[in-house]
Amino acid sequence: MLALLDAWFIAPFDYGFMRRAVVGGLALSLAAPPLGVFLVLRGMSLIGDAMAHAILPGVALGFLLAGFSLPVMSVGGVLFGVMVALLAGAVSKMGGQREDAAMASFFIISLAAGVMLISMGGSSVDLTHVLFGSILAINSTALLLIASISTLIVITLAIIFRALVVECLDPLFLRGQSSRSGWVHSVFLGLLVLNLTAGFQTLGTLMAVGLMMLPATAARFWSKRLEGLIGIAVVLAMLASTGGLLLSFHLDTPSGPSIILLAGVAYLLSALFGRYHSLAAKLRRKTTPLALEQSH
């Protein structure tokens, strides 16, 4: 039994690439889910997806200029992501269009431009690499970059936490409290772009958003408190990234999709058996007796 556990859970980490991969995955799992929780709460779940596409032309340009260099590609991704976010904001202000509509238009342009750029300068293998990532191929430099970005995100989130909460809950109140309230939204979008650039090396631009959104949406079935949502989402992301890596190692499946699919399984199980709003919760619906509630 012990030998089996060792073979499944310990032995794979004898390999350096697996150790780096799991550390990268855990670092992302700390930073991405809190962002996802706030996206879900702000009713902006699809913005993460849009931003993931938006960074692609920048990543592609970095790739064309410097080959497969993560720092250059990341800088390109951040620059393009921020530019698309600003453009979408400007267009929505200009034409009275909602920001999500402008964002949806820009992200599909970005996706096409990114794929075009990579195809012009590389092979289909490169394209697959950028779109779907390769967590098993990250080197120490990439790992350092991912860990640094994740640390920066967690620290910044801690600093702007209350402002972010108030902005989600009641933007009007925040505007009343501070004339600089607009920065909260901008900083949040900036963190989103940073996180996606950290994630594209491991999971690819298209799937990086999975580790952000799936644990966050799954957590909604388990907690009604913000701290609970964030804590559960982080734990689910950690389990999914580590479990997905192990599955990929043992079953010889692609690592990125294994991680995201495992997070997907967590989401489906939560929707079926979660504490709140799940199918099971609806079936076992109980009410609190009035006397008990009043004594509370």
Added chain:
Amino acid sequence: MSERSSSRLQLHDLHLAQGRRTVLEHVDGDIKPGAITALIGANGAGKSTLIQAIMGELRPISGKVVCTVDKARRAWLPQQLALDLTFPMSVEELVMTGSWPSHGAMKGYCAAHYRKGREIMARLGISHLAHRPLGELSGGQRQRALIGRTLMQEAELLLLDEPFANVDSDTVDILIRILRQMADEGVTIIIVLHDMDHLRRLADEVLMLNGGHGRWVAPSALNHQHAPAQVVPFTLGGRHAGTA
């Protein structure tokens, strides 16, 4: 004259528009601190527009709003709440967000803040709801929690847009008592009202909006009427300043 100088909110020949449509013209007046000023008028008369302008959310076409109350000490409860009721937050946490002006965005709450929050909830009769999520509150309970936030905020200017709409009579009684206490403590309160009974119980000053103009009237002059809309059959013109 002393009244004028002590006023912390003055309206000077305000001209307000929504898009290209003029809503109000030549609105003047000093809003008295420590008094409850009722804004009345038919639907579409410009009550919410005036409140938006006072809060700095709408720029006047001409004229100006002079407000010496610090921005963080102004509280506004609009008719259409921007509040996201699905947000996972309890009543106590909502009340505590009002400590922003004294506490800033970063520092954690200390025991004294929690004590003050609990005292406020007790005053409003919502102590038993402290840990209840916002989404599970009734309209009246929600309104009490929001007033709790303004108390926590130590608001010096409070604007309420029809706060008693869809609210039970117990809540109305509590809110009227609390608003009166706040006014006695020197808070400047402007409140949009439709109900004559509420007007009689609360208003010290009345600014009536009709036909794109504002007119100050004495609350006693409205007492024999049934609804504010019915007391403004005449067309107001020119500039009306000062209190009745």
